[in-house]
Amino acid sequence: MCRIMATHKRILRALRRGPARRNLFGPVDREQLHVEYQAALQKDLEEASRRWGFDFISDKPLESDDFKWEGVPGAKVPLLYRSCMHDLGQAGGQRAAEAAVKPKGGRVGSPQSEKENIPCSPERCENDLENLEKTPERRENTGLKRKQTNITDFYQAKRRVVWMPPKSGE
Amino acid sequence: MELLCLEMDTIIRARPDPNLLCDDRVLQSLLTIEERFLPQYSYFKGVQKDIQPFMRRMVATWMLEVCEEQKCEEEVFPLAMNYLDRFLAVVPTKKCNLQLLGAVCMFLASKLKETRPLTAEKLCIYTDNSIRPQELLEWELVVLGKLKWNLAAVTPxxxxxxxxxxxxxxxxxxxxxxxxxxxxxxxxxxxxxxxxxxxxxxxxxxxxxxxxxxxxxxxxxxxxxxxxxxxxxxxxxxxxxxxxxxxxxxxxxxxxxxxxxxxxxxxxxxxxGPSGKGLDELDQSSTPTDVRDVNL
Structure with missing residues (x-):
């Protein structure tokens, strides 16, 4: 049994390489990194535009066989789409609301495989990142918690009118 | 009247759920869907030009050390490696960006699995500040896009x-x-x-x-x-x-x-030299193998 204990001590040693805080592959070219990031986002955005038939940069529908887009006033979209969750300030929230449109008819994406996400446009993300730079601390008591969404944000609450058997004890 | 707050700095875990663990359908479902989350190609033979197998090992070892030192949940490291492999299978990556990718993958896996996830700042410190939180967050978005936001991968x-x-x-x-x-x-x-x-x-x-x-x-x-x-x-x-x-x-x-x-x-x-404290440091290992504390 001692042999086994020793073995496992050695596995750990084998996996360790001095202090965990270290730079592995030399300096990072920041400018190049940023260029690549912009390019990657741009590419994602173009793919999403093709996929959804919608130009996400100018917030305009594109000619597309798959989707027909229809504008909806900001006040009519569910709460979730109205305010931005990072407390971006009025401008950001407003913008998100104006941008919301809903697909009408058209192809319904196959349920599991093809639901791709729409990346933000680069400008919009820049704003986000300013605010996100501090990730929440573990013990921090954040007052910025997002409001819990209720099912009634999406559906109107109605009193139940069908007859229900009285609960026991009533 | 005195009010006491009994909340402690401990991480609350759900108890093992017999409904999940004792039902054969759960295992069967896991077996059915697991292949969906495998990397598509053996990427060292095609996609990747700049990075080589030994570099993956370097970044993996570093990630494991960070996860251990931060006492992450066990599945964080394997999940992060799944993200890393899936990303590398589709995106040609330079070796100087590999550590950034590793940090992003830990960031995502930790957020998915932990009640108190690793922060961007902490991860950047572990790269010896070779990357900044801003970059980590930017690339998080890129990685998410490439993984099609499918983060709940099946792990061993x-x-x-x-x-x-x-x-x-x-x-x-x-x-x-x-x-x-x-x-x-x-x-x-x-x-x-x-x-x-x-x-x-x-x-x-x-x-x-x-x-x-x-x-x-x-x-x-x-x-x-x-x-x-x-x-x-x-x-x-x-x-x-x-x-x-x-x-x-x-x-x-x-x-x-x-x-x-x-x-x-x-x-x-x-x-x-014999007086170096290298071995003591090595002995103060944490998860996942403090087996030697267990009485055999």
Missing amino acids: NDFIEHIVRRLPLPEDKLALIRKHVQTFIALCATDFTFAMYPPSMIATGSVGAAICGLQLDSADQSQWGDSLTDLLAKITNTEVDVLKECQEQIERVLMSSLREGRQQQQQQQTQR
């Missing part, structure tokens, strides 16, 4: 309980066996050989290796009926030969890791 860790509870193992050894299995799974995640294997096979092979390693299989041969490997193979519908090969591979990786560790240890000893 998801299978441990399902396998272990179907084996006739002594109750008092279960905790120890789990630890060993977790260690083997982590070891497999550092080695590219296993990157394309289904998680269920890695889990089954690791359980086999753990039981053999602890010599629980030889203690009482009669209780196993069929051999251990046959039983294991049945649980996860793996072919016996394939499983045997996998288990042997795990044992080989283990041996070579141990050999490497021994060499490094000797090097450090000669570099630092």
Whole structure:
């Protein structure tokens, strides 16, 4: 049994390489990194535009066989789409609301495989990142918690009118 | 009247749910969907020009150390490696950006699995500030896009309980066996050989290796009926030969890791001299292998 204990001590040693805080592959070219990031986002955005038939940069529908887009006033979209969750300030929230449109008819994406996400446009993300730079601390008591969404944000609450058997004890 | 706050700095975990662990449908579903989350290509043969297998090992080892030092949940590291491999299978990446990618993958996996996830700042410090939180967050978005936001990948860790509870193992050894299995799974995640294997096979092979390693299989041969490997193979519908090969591979990786560790240890000893504190540091290891604290 001692042999086994020793073995496992050695596995750990084998996996360790001095202090965990270290730079592995030399300096990072920041400018190049940023260029690549912009390019990657741009590419994602173009793919999403093709996929959804919608130009996400100018917030305009594109000619597309798959989707027909229809504008909806900001006040009519569910709460979730109205305010931005990072407390971006009025401008950001407003913008998100104006941008919301809903697909009408058209192809319904196959349920599991093809639901791709729409990346933000680069400008919009820049704003986000300013605010996100501090990730929440573990013990921090954040007052910025997002409001819990209720099912009634999406559906109107109605009193139940069908007859229900009285609960026991009533 | 006095008000007491009994909230503590402990991480609250859900108890093991028998509805999930004792229902065969859960294991069957895991086996059905696991292949969806495998990297599509052996990327060193095509997509990647600048990075090589040994660099993946370097970044993986670093990630494992960070996860250990931060006492992350066990599945964070294997999950992060799954993201890393899936990203590398589709995006040609420069070696100088590999550590950034590793940090992003830990960031995502930690957020998915932990109640108190790793922060961007902390991860940047672990890269010795070679990257900034801003960059980490930017690339998080890129990685998410490439993974199509499919983050809830199946990992070998998801299978441990399902396998272990179907084996006739002594109750008092279960905790120890789990630890060993977790260690083997982590070891497999550092080695590219296993990157394309289904998680269920890695889990089954690791359980086999753990039981053999602890010599629980030889203690009482009669209780196993069929051999251990046959039983294991049945649980996860793996072919016996394939499983045997996998288990042997795990044992080989283990041996070579141990050999490497021994060499490094000797090097450090000669570099630092007998009074160096290198060995003490190495001994203060945390998860996943504080097995030596367990009374054998």
